[in-house]
Amino acid sequence: MDGSSPVVAAASDGDRCGDSEKREEETPMQAGAVGFSISRLDTLSALRLNRTRPSADKDLRYLHLLWKPGELLQAGRSSPGKITPTRVKRMGRVQRNVGTVGKDLYAVKRLREAANSSEIETVQRLLEDGVDPCAADDKGRTALHFSSCNGNETIVKLLLSYGANPNQRDSLGNTPLHLAACTNHVPVITTLLRGGARVDALDRAGRTPLHLARSKLNILQEGESRSIETLRGEVTQIIQMLREYLNLMGQNEEKEKLEHISNQLQNTRTREQVDVVTDLLASFTSLSIQMQNMGDR
Template structure:
């Protein structure tokens, strides 16, 4: 009988094949199974774990992950957090907004009228909250039940959500922030109004001399220039953008109210001309 190094088979038992080793589970499989077992945040966690690069997560990826999560439906606790986020944005509570976003609250979740936290913050003219929401994946082109994007409400024309016309004068920085955050420049409101119309309204107020401080007027003119530069750059109108650069340089050299008023008048003329060009292009 030939000798062997293996263990002897049990008496009367036929030798069988060696058992195959169990396959190693794929990375993240345990967490995915946990999600299927009833943990709605599990899949979202796996998605982030697999795709998160070094550094800041792109806002587009955050929005995609949040859409997947919304399909599962929020829990009662999450629904409360979503409502708190919209309320905090509407009441200009920056600290609460930041806390809820850091806890993972979805900035794109809307109420029964389709309004998101970004709609409320834009309407209120709070560019700090607008920027914070955009940094955490808020969609600058998401429409509410009336078809308004945050840009429309930032422009602050008559709307159910934002009816105080006097507040419209504070929305120029919001428009600039939304444009930088990817808001579509062709997403006009139902009357076809653009940031140019907001600039014209704001400049009319400045020319009426309702502002009291020289520095305040200079700052507001600078904000209007920044908004128009961003808008015209997105439209590809580089020649007009260069004209605004010249006005901005001229504004920086002003030291008297008369000099600031002169730049304001030039900017008003520039805006009126741009509006006329816009009307001609639509014909």
């Protein structure tokens, strides 16, 4: 090795080939290295680009390509249409990722659709599969918004039990409670209040469950077609909503008055008696609103 250059010595050590044939093949490589002023490290890297014994022509070609990185990268690429194992793995990984995202997007969309169309079993299955109940569409509407607007109390309870946010707002600023109030779904309002909905966010116009109760009672007082069972049931729903509201507001004295009215309703036997309780509840609601307005001043 005394007569060989450091470049040839490094190549020989790296490839562990000490025979004369190897050295003869490396002689043009040495000249090429000197002619192109390639460093010892670059030449060794060039030799290692081909794991088999490189010929002199191939060595010079790789040395030449070291001066043109773009061509070297192009040379390392597979021919058009050829799919290497690495490319297959990469393509598979991308497809799996896209497939997962696509599946998730379809699932959350399907959850909103099922909630909107009152498909209880589908909603339950999707929630059990781990679909996010808080996922919103491009207008910020969640499954809870749709079910609250439609008045499906069962689905509302189901969504809340899986972590749906009762205070999540859509792009217009509406919470599920807003939509339930606008559509006069009293049982849903009661469920949302129990689920943690903020009572001060019932209506963007500043209305509270008291205002909604008064509106509902006015409708009941004007109607004549309802049976006594239906009327009693609707008044009971209003009382339940007000009970939750007063409980959240900490108005214990008002709660006691409301419970007195509730007891009277339970003892009714005729339509006239139910009407009396309805009038009494309407007066209670109006008075509570007046007291509330005075407190806000």
